[in-house]
Amino acid sequence: MHVRAQLPVAGAVAAGGALGAAARHAATLLWPTPAGAFPWTVLGVNTLGCALIGVLMVLVTETATAPHPLVRPFLGTGVLGGFTTFSAFALDTQRLLAAGETVRALAYLAATPLGALAAVAAATAATRAALAGKGRTA
Template identity: 60%
Template sequence: MTSGADPVGVAEAIDPDVDLHVPAQRAETAGGHKWPVLAAISAGGAVGACARHGATLLWPSPEGTFPWALFWVNVAGCALIGVLMVLVSEGGRTAPALVRPFLGVGVLGGFTTFSTYALDFSGLLEREEAGIALAYAVGTLAGAMGAVWLAASVTRAALNRTAAP
């Protein structure tokens, strides 16, 4: 599976949570470093999950309707990870040790969710709202991919512009 393009950049993370191909991330849990990293992820996850919980309480979706709150939570979280990873991981850029664990793994990982997305889809199907279920499943995937691509592209362009003389 490792055949393909770009062997030079192989030390740049693909998995934003943790990518053991990146030496600094592989060493992240060595010895005493482990506990601050896990604590940062834990705290970030709590913050992100509360924001998601708050969003679904503020904008509840009656059963059988399109789960708009969770749709926007997931799309927004994907846009934000696109910005974050460009800033802290790509192009040789780095950040203080706990920034990615707290903001990326914790806050954004806890904010967005895959399991409720899947459960809402099955709930719509069981209510025989197949059209809404399919629109939600495909729409979230398309929205998430569009958001992460657009946000990463805009952030890279902005960095290139400021880097140019």
């Protein structure tokens, strides 16, 4: 595909990513994590973001009405991709290890992917059930 044809997708991802990253940053400002403490805010952001990705994917792929082609790049890759954060997860883990908080670091290393996977699975199932109850699935 020609590069020019992908510019709207790139723009949607960039705009959404800016919004998502700003929302994540706002969450860390509202609920900062003290040094050496368990990073609940980033864990919560990542878990919430994964739940929302589960909802979004059901809505854009399993409903009878096809969404605008930029919805998934804007909301999924952009907003929710910018909102969730592997970099902060890695940095928080490194900070915990550097502070000698090995148990907290290992708990965080386990809780983040487990929480994210559980959130996306639960949100996907809940969204499918809600749509089936309303007769809106494809």
